[in-house]
Amino acid sequence: MRIQLFLFLFLMSIFSVIAQTTVGNSKTKNKLKFTTSYNFGALKNLEIAPVSRYDYTGLIYKIGYERITKKKNLFNIEFDYLESTLETDVIPVLNLGYTKLGLGISYVKNIYNDDNFSIHLGLKSNSNISTYSTRNGERNLFSQSFSLASIFNYRINEKHSLFSELSVPFIFFRSTHATSGIYSLKDYQGLSWSFGYKYSPFEQFDFTFNYNFNYERLQITSAFREVQQQLGFVLFLNFRS
Template identity: 45%
Template sequence: MKQNQLLIVVICVLSFTNFNGQTLSKNNSFDFSIGYNVGALKNLEIAPVSRYDYNSAIYKFKYQRITKKEKIFEVQLDYLQSEVENNVSSLLNFEYTKIGISVASLKKIYNKNRLLIHVGLESYSDLSLYDINPNNQFVFDQTLGLSSRFSYQINQKQHLFSKLTLPTLLLRITNSNANVYSLNRFQSILWKIGYSYSFSEQLSGQLSYDFNYDRLQISNAFRELQYQVNLGINYKF
């Protein structure tokens, strides 16, 4: 049911942009992808078990605009929902929902020999919901960091791309407290590498691999690791 609703949204967006495409330059694009996520979680503030594992589908929506000076502005929404499991007791398993919104602004610094490089800033808002009875828990993270994007044009139809983000500052709000952490306690990396093939001037397909890692060095230790393989479409308008 969720997949059908998501497909309806994508079809409506594509129909709308195609109707208006005659009056717009193709500096805008919309990405939709479905992936498979493998994750490991440790959050001693929420749950006593040192490690939980989860596998789930992950949905990604992204809007990107490229300006006349080739500056990139992009907004991305990620959504996953899964049951997290442990090897101690099934009674300690719970439902886990994670919603993330990232906003990036990247400036072109290099464009030569088919290689294009952008650097800039990226912020990431992340809401994690833990369905643990009797009181559900939540964690809200707001990060700010440095981001770089690399794109290599193989030929007219194919290109490789990679994006690396290193968050440097974290604001964390939970049911019980709120704190700000810098690099001495907070380490994180978000890395994507992918391949794109253009079917036409407007439509292309993408295959990507994502690696995400977060570590918080506090008394109630936090770790989260995610591997993702994503398959998606890109529509330019």
């Protein structure tokens, strides 16, 4: 817990500096977002352990920055951190410690916008470092994916809105202690989808409740598969510069 708190405060200080030094015009809106989500996950990684499935739960902490340009294009950057235990009913002694640190960067262009509905399309990059604590020490896995991304927003009224975000990877890089490689859709399939409700009681604050689903599958000899379902709460701090 101390590591999580330290990381969260450290990243928060970084984004506070970014916010104070952002240069733009009065029509550009910026957002800081702080997220806490409860995660339900399932993982299969035959390179780390010969167990067909691990289950894990735990809190995910995220901190992000969003910039809305004059043309209503969106730039997002987000860090996330998870610390949990991979558990199996097969042989409990094979349980593993699991830590995952991620960085997501996206840029999506506004292709449609009216008073109530908007659509954005663009690209997203995801980088992850996963650490497995085994009986033989720690093992690390690095992965990098590039995805097509879309965001849909529906404005109910001035204070209430709904949104949906979808990204589908088209190329994937993975490196472990034993192997590394670049994979296309033939060997790697993934999906990230979220749906949520946003409440904006004041111009300076937004509150969001959302559901997020993540899926990854790598079809190689040392098969890898991971599914995450997250229920989260997000606080947005809005400012103009």
